[in-house]
Every structure is written in structure tokens, then in C-alpha cells.
Amino acid sequence: MCGIVGYIGDKQAQPVLLDCLSLLEYRGYDSCGIAVSSRSIEVYKDAIRVAALKKAAPKLSGKIGIGHTRWATHGAPSQLNAHPHLDCTGRIAVVHNGIINNYQQLREQLIGEGHSFTSETDTEVIPHLIEKHYQGDIIKAVEAALAEIDGSYAIIVMVAGEPRLVAARKDSPMVIGIGDREKFIASDVPAILNFTNRVIYLEDGDIGVITADSVKVKQHQAEVTRTENKISWTIEDAQKSGYEHFMLKEIHEQPRVIRDTLAGWMSAPEPILDLEAVRDNGAEAMLMLACGTSYHAALVGKYIVQELLKIPVRAELASEFNYYGQALAGTMAIVLTQSGETADTLRAMKRLKEAGCRVVAITNVVGSTASRIADQTIYTRAGPEISVAATKSFIAQLMALYWIMLSYAKIDASRLSSLTAELRQLPSKVQEVLDNQDRIAECAKYLAGFKDVFFMGRGINYPVALEGALKLKEISYLHAEGYAAGELKHGPFALLGSKTPVVAIVAQDNTHEPIVTSIKEIKARHSPVLAVVPEGDDSVEELADSVIVVPQVEPLFSPVVNTVALQLLAYYTALQRGCPIDFPRNLAKSVTVE
Ligand code: F6R
Numbered sequence: 318m319c320g321i322v323g324y325i326g327d328k329q330a331q332p333v334l335l336d337c338l339s340l341l342e343y344r345g346y347d348s349c350g351i352a353v354s355s356r357s358i359e360v361y362k363d364a365i366r367v368a369a370l371k372k373a374a375p376k377l378s379g380k381i382g383i384g385h386t387r388w389a390t391h392g393a394p395s396q397l398n399a400h401p402h403l404d405c406t407g408r409i410a411v412v413h414n415g416i417i418n419n420y421q422q423l424r425e426q427l428i429g430e431g432h433s434f435t436s437e438t439d440t441e442v443i444p445h446l447i448e449k450h451y452q453g454d455i456i457k458a459v460e461a462a463l464a465e466i467d468g469s470y471a472i473i474v475m476v477a478g479e480p481r482l483v484a485a486r487k488d489s490p491m492v493i494g495i496g497d498r499e500k501f502i503a504s505d506v507p508a509i510l511n512f513t514n515r516v517i518y519l520e521d522g523d524i525g526v527i528t529a530d531s532v533k534v535k536q537h538q539a540e541v542t543r544t545e546n547k548i549s550w551t552i553e554d555a556q557k558s559g560y561e562h563f564m565l566k567e568i569h570e571q572p573r574v575i576r577d578t579l580a581g582w583m584s585a586p587e588p589i590l591d592l593e594a595v596r597d598n599g600a601e602a603m604l605m606l607a608c609g610t611s612y613h614a615a616l617v618g619k620y621i622v623q624e625l626l627k628i629p630v631r632a633e634l635a636s637e638f639n640y641y642g643q644a645l646a647g648t649m650a651i652v653l654t655q656s657g658e659t660a661d662t663l664r665a666m667k668r669l670k671e672a673g674c675r676v677v678a679i680t681n682v683v684g685s686t687a688s689r690i691a692d693q694t695i696y697t698r699a700g701p702e703i704s705v706a707a708t709k710s711f712i713a714q715l716m717a718l719y720w721i722m723l724s725y726a727k728i729d730a731s732r733l734s735s736l737t738a739e740l741r742q743l744p745s746k747v748q749e750v751l752d753n754q755d756r757i758a759e760c761a762k763y764l765a766g767f768k769d770v771f772f773m774g775r776g777i778n779y780p781v782a783l784e785g786a787l788k789l790k791e792i793s794y795l796h797a798e799g800y801a802a803g804e805l806k807h808g809p810f811a812l813l814g815s816k817t818p819v820v821a822i823v824a825q826d827n828t829h830e831p832i833v834t835s836i837k838e839i840k841a842r843h844s845p846v847l848a849v850v851p852e853g854d855d856s857v858e859e860l861a862d863s864v865i866v867v868p869q870v871e872p873l874f875s876p877v878v879n880t881v882a883l884q885l886l887a888y889y890t891a892l893q894r895g896c897p898i899d900f901p902r903n904l905a906k907s908v909t910v911e
Contacts, residue, residue, distance in 0.1 A: 326499020345388025657685020
């Protein structure tokens, strides 16, 4: 939920840390700070964004440093709660991403032992615990401190005057970047891509000792080897390339994402997932689990499985499943997570494994924690997604689901080949939606004048209504609710009227007629209707106040074009309202807390 970074090498650390931090802001941005070490440690931190810190910070001299950008959990955003945090002597500095569950108890114990605290954070217990255990060997002190901690963490520890950094992780991501006579540590690869594309992924339980010339990794006191990986995408892929916002760039990348995502699988000799076992085991067949936007992909996935495989399937919110959910041994569990680091999803994965399920992760981040827990991982090829609002990663998840299920579809051969052919057309269909963005921007201008918006869809487009509403609320701050069209009359109708527009998704399947009926009922209550309609369908032209036309596609694939239209609608509404689109308030890209 926070971003952490470390540098050791022959450059001055401060500019490197600030550069990396600005690429980590998507993980949290309510405060930030850096600490640089030479003989002593100097810290500069505040409840401001990285750009402001760059201007405000004095020159801190030293070639070793750590930095942090925060998404507050314990204690409000403030100068004192910002990281890095120090021990009592001011000689041990720590940055942390994660949550310490037993921090209250540790804090009281440490205060009883004479330590004094300056912040309200859970993190601050870490430097104090290290101080308590430090007897000249920082690695032993970190190991002893971590043994007392219950929780999740990626930490970097720096000691004044010591020419090394110590990094450790448990349930929070961390990579080490390898350069010539310099090393980097970060929560995520894009943060360090300006400097190197050679990375080592630390695993859960690893403790890394990093000097300018070496990386040593220990697990349970024993030295282990972690292989070096070369990142194939560039910093350009992770930057705006002339677009005003990452979100718009990422929306526009979707034709390429669909093409890339499908290309590898279509040419593969084997199906990417073996579903034969699912058919044979006779237990509950399939369970899909995720959070947020990825959950909406899971809901679409449920319709795809029902239509193509005709087997029983459930889609569950990971956060609910963790308290009430059950799964039978032998169930195939497909877990969708863009980041591969969502705490609720990771916890659900562990529960599923304990229950004896076969867990398959669909994720966009190579080496993510989800990929380590899963029995099998399928990588989407969306490339780095920086904007907090998920767009291209969602479409890539849908592509994975379409392709997997088509590989095992229980449908006749001619329908299968026509669906496969249609799937190949999706990049150009999505391009047509993008080419229509001026019209969508006009509709967004109109929508931006309201306070409350309903989205409605039916069947496979019901999750699209949920996703359209989620996108609108998170980036434009308008109150938006997604509904199954048939449910509006069971309560929400009380809110309809001229000030409550409804965005209606019209599909050309068996839901067409009831959706048109719903639109008529809504118009009778004087609500403005903005309809998303396939080309050539003029059934709502007279009824709707505005229409966004999307290309004709096979109804099974309609969530793709409809979602892209709604992403643009949300984007332009937020633009019209002057919102900070890529970094919406209170949100973070990777939700590593439960
Ligand atoms: C919304 C959004 C979130 C994420 C959710 C799960 O635009 O991005 O709702 O979808 O936090 O994240 P992942 O897919 O990383 O598990």
C-alpha cells in the first residue's frame, strides 16, 4: 500500500530516491520522505507529494539512502507519521510497507523498556526493536526484530556509517535492482527502470543484504540463491508517452493489450490451463475469487463459463470469502488479481490451498506474491499499469478468461470457430470505441453536472454496469451505483427523477427486450437516460436522451467494448470535474492491507 525504495552506489542517493519515489506514488501519496546516510543519518519527510518534497528538501549528502511514499493506515498523514522512522539513537532508519498486527503490544513493551516514540504508526516499533537487539551485527538484529513481529512487511533498514542496506519481506512485494557498482531496492519494478532492467525478486521470508557490489539473500539463516531476471519492457512503457494521464494512455493501449495477450496463447501448442481435471473430479467445479475491478472480471467469467463450459461456477469477493466462504477439496479456484499483491486475495488463496483446491492465479505482475502461492499462474500481458483505476488489466483478465474457456468450450464446432474469429477482431472493435472518444467526452460533460448516477446492465453486462459505476465513482467522485436492470424497480426507483441519470447498457442478446422495457419505465420517472448501444440498434434512439454507439460484437464479447466506452465516460467526467485522475484520494494501486 506504500512504496519503498533504497539506493546504495556511487551516485548521490537523494536524486535517485526522489526519482524512484515519483514512480511509486501510485502505491500511496499522502506523505513521503527520504533518509540519507553518511556518518550520520539525515531525514527529510512531510505530508506532501513527491514533487513538493523535491522542491522543499535541503541537500542531503550521502550515497546510501532509503525513501517512502505513504498510504496511511496507522495515524493520519502528517510530518511525524511519514517514513522513514528512526530508533532512539537516530542511527537506525527504516521504511516499511505492510501492517504490524501486534504493534500496540510491542510499543507498550518497548516504552516500558525506555524507548520513546514520535509517531502513531505501527512501523515505528521496527527501528526500536532493531535497536533493542543491535549488538554490532545489524543482520542479526533485524532477524531478531522480525521474529517478534506478527504482520506483513517489506522493509529496508539503514544504519549510520554502515556501507550496506538490509531488506526483508513477508507478504509485501520487493525487488532488488542490479546496476554496475550500484544497487536499488523497490516495491515494484517501474520505480527503478530508469536505472536498470536487471532485477531479483525477493521471496517471502527472505532477508537481503545489499552493498554497492553484492546482493546476499538469506532464508531461515541459510544463504539462498535468487536468480536475476531481465525486464523486457522499458520505462517508456511505464510513462505517459504524451497522454495527459496514465489512465488515458492505458485505455488507449487496450487494442495492443488484447492483441499481445491473445497472440502468445493462440500460438501455444498446449492450452494454457488444463480444465479436463475439473470435469473429472465430480466435486464443485469452479470458483472465481477477486476484489474490486478484478471481481467484476470474475463475475463476467462466471457468465463465460456457464455459456461455454456449462459447469457450475461461483464468483466470490475474496474479502467476504475470508470470513464466510467455503470450498470443497478438488475445486478449481481461479483467482484474479492485477497486482498479485492484494491482501484479501492472497489470504483467500492460502485458505483455498488449505482446503485442497487447485489454485490458479491470473495476474499481471511477474513474480508477484499471488504467483508464488498459486499452483499455476497465467500472466496477462497488459504491461505496467500505473493509474490507480484499473483499465487495461481488466480487459486483459477478460481476454484470459475468454481464451481459457474457449479452449474447453462444450459448443458446436461452427460456433466455436466463429467465436474464435470474432475474438481476433476485438482489437479493431476496441479501436473503434477509442476513435469515438470525442462523442463520449461530450456525454461526460453532461454527466459531470449531476451528483448521483445509476448504471444498469443485465446478464453478462450486469458486471459491466458495476464496473462502469466503480470507475466513475473512484475517479470523478460522483456517487454512482451499478445495478442489475431488473433490480432497479425493487428500491432504487424511489431515487429516480430528473436529477438522477441512468446509464443503460443495451446488449443484443436475450436481455435486449427487458432492458428496453426498463429504459421506458425509467423515462416515465423523468430520469435522463444515457444508453450504450451496439451500432445499428435504433430501438432506444427515441427513448434515450443521449446514445453512445459501440461496434457490433458477439454478445459474449460485448463486455469488452462496453467497458472501454464506460472507462472513457468515467475518464472524461473526471477531467471535466478537475479531479486528480491517476491518483484518486484515499486509494492506492496495490491494496496490501486487509
Ligand atoms: C479499481 C481498482 C481496484 C482493484 C482492486 C483489486 O479501479 O483498481 O478495485 O481492482 O483493488 O486489485 P488487484 O486486481 O490488484 O487484486
